[in-house]
Amino acid sequence: MKDEQPVGKRDRQEAILQIVRSDRVSSQMELRKLLAARGMEVTQATLSRDLRDLRIVKVPRAKGGGCYTLPSDWEHAPSLEALLPNLFVSAEGTGNLLVLCTLTGGAQAVALGIDGEAWPEVLGTIAGDDTILLILREPEALETVRARIREIARRP
Numbered sequence: 001m002k003d004e005q006p007v008g009k010r011d012r013q014e015a016i017l018q019i020v021r022s023d024r025v026s027s028q029m030e031l032r033k034l035l036a037a038r039g040m041e042v043t044q045a046t047l048s049r050d051l052r053d054l055r056i057v058k059v060p061r062a063k064g065g066g067c068y069t070l071p072s073d074w075e076h077a078p079s080l081e082a083l084l085p086n087l088f089v090s091a092e093g094t095g096n097l098l099v100l101c102t103l104t105g106g107a108q109a110v111a112l113g114i115d116g117e118a119w120p121e122v123l124g125t126i127a128g129d130d131t132i133l134l135i136l137r138e139p140e141a142l143e144t145v146r147a148r149i150r151e152i153a154r155r156p
Contacts, residue, residue, distance in 0.1 A: 007040045013050050015040055017070070020056055024067040031068065058129070059109045066105030066129075080113035081152055088153035089130075091146045096123075098134040098145055107132045121145050 007015075015038055016031065025031045028047050035042050042050075051057075055071040087106035092099055102110050111127035114134065121141035126133040136142060150156070 009050075012040055012042060012046075013054055016047075016050055016054060016056070020068050020070055026058075026067050057108045057112055058105065066108075080110070080117060083110050083113050084149065084153040088149070088155060091149050093134075093136075093142045093146060096136040096139045096142065098136060098142060098149075100132040100134060100149060102130050102132070104130045106130065119145065119148075 012035070015035060019025060019031065019034050023034065025034065028044060028051075032042060032044070032047060035047075051068070056068050058066045059069045083106070087102040087110055089101040089103060091101070100107075100110065107127040107130050111125040111132045114122065114125055114132070121136050121138070121144060123135045123137050125135070134145065136145060
């Protein structure tokens, strides 16, 4: 049995930054394997928190799929007006919840764009790979936000 020392958060996050800078990582599973190769076993929940803390997001690539990207790369990424027409699939909601579907790999970039707009009606977003949950402050804002998204996406 090896005498391995636990890896600290700072060391783990530095390793994540190094990996994302040097490799095109397309999934958390792949990132976990790359960390394990460096002797750093990490749970999916811890990795998700680290990615959020480091502001690393998965952005779509021109040829499909997506890869994790550092904040310095996406902070100057295309605007919501450039993303939505290409990535929007649908928007359906009820009450104060709106579910926005995108092409595979597009949800995080679009959610970031929505967060960056700081719409007063939106309390927050939660993004997966192709789905975003928008939590609205009031149910009455549902149609306004859905219409705004469809307009930006250039969909009737």
